[in-house]
Amino acid sequence: MPDDYNNGKSKSRIIVIGAGIGGLTAGALLAHRGYSVLILDQAFVPGGCASTFKRKGFTFDVGATQVAGLEPGGIHHRIFTELEIDLPKATPCDPACAVYLPTEERPINVWRDPEKWQEERQRQFPLSEPFWQLMEALFKASWEFQRRNPVLPPRNVWDFLQLTKAVRPSTFITVPYTLFTVGDALRAYKLGNDHRLKKFLDLQLKLYSQVDAEETALLYAATALNVSQLPQGLYHLQGSMQVLSDRLVEALEKKGGKLLMRHTVEHVKVEKGKVTAVVICNQRTGEVWTESADHVVANVTVQNLVQLLGNKAPNGYKRRVEKLPPASSAFIVYLGVDESAVPSGCPPHLQFMYDTKGPIGENNSLFVSVSHSGDGRAPDGKATIIASSFVDTQQWWLTEDYEGLKQQYTEDAISRLAKFFYLKPETIVHVEAATPRTFARYTARDQGIVGGIGQRISTFGPFGFANRTPIKNLWLVGDSTHPGEGTAGVSFSALTAVKQIEAR
Numbered sequence: 001m002p003d004d005y006n007n008g009k010s011k012s013r014i015i016v017i018g019a020g021i022g023g024l025t026a027g028a029l030l031a032h033r034g035y036s037v038l039i040l041d042q043a044f045v046p047g048g049c050a051s052t053f054k055r056k057g058f059t060f061d062v063g064a065t066q067v068a069g070l071e072p073g074g075i076h077h078r079i080f081t082e083l084e085i086d087l088p089k090a091t092p093c094d095p096a097c098a099v100y101l102p103t104e105e106r107p108i109n110v111w112r113d114p115e116k117w118q119e120e121r122q123r124q125f126p127l128s129e130p131f132w133q134l135m136e137a138l139f140k141a142s143w144e145f146q147r148r149n150p151v152l153p154p155r156n157v158w159d160f161l162q163l164t165k166a167v168r169p170s171t172f173i174t175v176p177y178t179l180f181t182v183g184d185a186l187r188a189y190k191l192g193n194d195h196r197l198k199k200f201l202d203l204q205l206k207l208y209s210q211v212d213a214e215e216t217a218l219l220y221a222a223t224a225l226n227v228s229q230l231p232q233g234l235y236h237l238q239g240s241m242q243v244l245s246d247r248l249v250e251a252l253e254k255k256g257g258k259l260l261m262r263h264t265v266e267h268v269k270v271e272k273g274k275v276t277a278v279v280i281c282n283q284r285t286g287e288v289w290t291e292s293a294d295h296v297v298a299n300v301t302v303q304n305l306v307q308l309l310g311n312k313a314p315n316g317y318k319r320r321v322e323k324l325p326p327a328s329s330a331f332i333v334y335l336g337v338d339e340s341a342v343p344s345g346c347p348p349h350l351q352f353m354y355d356t357k358g359p360i361g362e363n364n365s366l367f368v369s370v371s372h373s374g375d376g377r378a379p380d381g382k383a384t385i386i387a388s389s390f391v392d393t394q395q396w397w398l399t400e401d402y403e404g405l406k407q408q409y410t411e412d413a414i415s416r417l418a419k420f421f422y423l424k425p426e427t428i429v430h431v432e433a434a435t436p437r438t439f440a441r442y443t444a445r446d447q448g449i450v451g452g453i454g455q456r457i458s459t460f461g462p463f464g465f466a467n468r469t470p471i472k473n474l475w476l477v478g479d480s481t482h483p484g485e486g487t488a489g490v491s492f493s494a495l496t497a498v499k500q501i502e503a504r
């Protein structure tokens with residue numbers, strides 16, 4: 001049992017379940033604002049899907065590899081400024097991604113410079129410029145709106161007030177598009193039959209929205225497709241992704257907050273519709289106890305939250321979660337290689353789409369992150385290559401030969417990657433793979449699902465899961481809530497929940 005985490009002077013006692021970027025950001029901000037904070041995480045290291053592991057001198061980012069929101073005014077920048085901690089060193093990704101469509105030798109480069117990107121897309125997708133202009137206009141309005149901290153979806157008068165305060169005349173340009181998908185917009189611009197553009201959009205959008213262009217909400221897509229360009233942009237962190245969590249832990253502890261790793265929350269207790277405590281198990285000692293709290297912030301998937309509530313989960317909420325379309329999950333291969341395996345001038349992020357058969361499948365893709373010399377991820381003369389693809393979650397739980405399936409996927413991924421990288425026994429130093437079962441084990445995410453809730457019309461922004469849950473003083477943060485997945489997205493959700501707690 002921890003020492004009392006309330007110093008007696010603070011506003012209230014808050015327990016945060018999970019030390020992912022969402023939970024750490026919420027916990028650090030709450031500690032900074034004078035609350036007594038205890039964060040509990042079942043894993044060995046903080047960071048969840050944005051943490052790392054080390055093998056043979058290599059440092060591998062487990063999931064997230066690139067970061068948005070580091071620019072002045074960006075969400076990480078704003079939060080780190082409030083917490084009075086230094087932003088991690090980072091290099092901009094330019095191109096943000098080099099996208100290879102099946103059978104094509106030359107990539108579509110998503111450049112950081114907006115003009116260069118405009119030239120590239122006009123060359124790659126003639127006649128599509130009006131569509132991109134609409135995306136830019138919607139992005140500008142949505143970005144400004146998001147920066148004014150709206151609460152989405154609103155659940156009470158205070159939330160609604162925050163939402164209306166964020167609205168400006170420029171926001172109204174987005175309103176008519178609220179129920180549009182990217183597929184609808186393509187058809188409106190007579191681009192519905194442009195299969196090459198569609199494939200490119202499917203690839204890029206799935207990374208952020210978990211669903212293809214046909215299903216992705218247009219307003220969400222506007223942000224996903226424009227965030228890689230200046231004055232925003234994507235960054236590659238110096239050292240590894242772990243640095244983000246380390247800085248947040250430093251900020252938490254500086255203000256007296258506590259983080260206990262290897263502590264699992266087994267149950268959230270509710271009395272008369274209000275959260276009262278959590279049941280904690282210390283994984284090292286097996287000790288189980290109940291810790292009371294004024295507020296509980298759950299940095300877990302909404303599916304996990306329902307399980308933690310047990311029979312106290314409100315029926316309507318439970319039914320809504322049960323009715324969600326299947327969530328996405330990933331297969332990831334982590335390679336430690338000799339530098340000679342990486343072509344010179346290789347961009348930090350690439351995406352390959354395939355039309356070839358194999359375990360990874362036709363019409364699937366690999367999203368690849370490559371370390372560069374001196375970025376802290378590999379010993380001198382070596383590099384890391386991390387490649388992920390979307391997979392069917394159930395296949396990994398139903399198989400009778402899990403190790404065999406994992407081996408088949410690993411071999412398939414390496415043979416696909418070998419068309420671009422020089423991957424031979426003499427250049428590969430380390431191979432390891434992660435599946436939904438791996439994510440379930442290390443991040444405790446239900447079934448190992450990752451990436452949050454698909455950003456379809458029925459589940460994005462105004463129609464998504466709120467930070468405010470139906471249980472009083474129980475808050476949900478992380479990639480199940482607005483504005484969705486990514487370290488930047490979950491930081492926004494944490495900031496919103498913190499403001500809501502303060503407003504009580």
Ligand SMILES: Cc1cc2nc3c(=O)[nH]c(=O)nc-3n(C[C@H](O)[C@H](O)[C@H](O)COP(=O)(O)OP(=O)(O)OC[C@H]3O[C@@H](n4cnc5c(N)ncnc54)[C@H](O)[C@@H]3O)c2cc1C
Binds near residue numbers: 020068266332
């Ligand atoms: C393969 C892959 C690639 C990605 N690439 C990018 C990228 O390049 N850029 C980007 O921004 N994002 C990327 N993402 C998404 C991003 O990593 C996540 O959206 C984000 O990190 C999720 O953060 P979170 O705080 O919501 O949750 P999580 O990271 O899932 O953290 C939740 C934490 O809660 C803990 N926990 C869960 N249940 C309990 C319990 N009962 N008791 C105690 N602890 C518990 C877990 O151990 C975990 O540490 C990627 C994700 C994946 C999987």
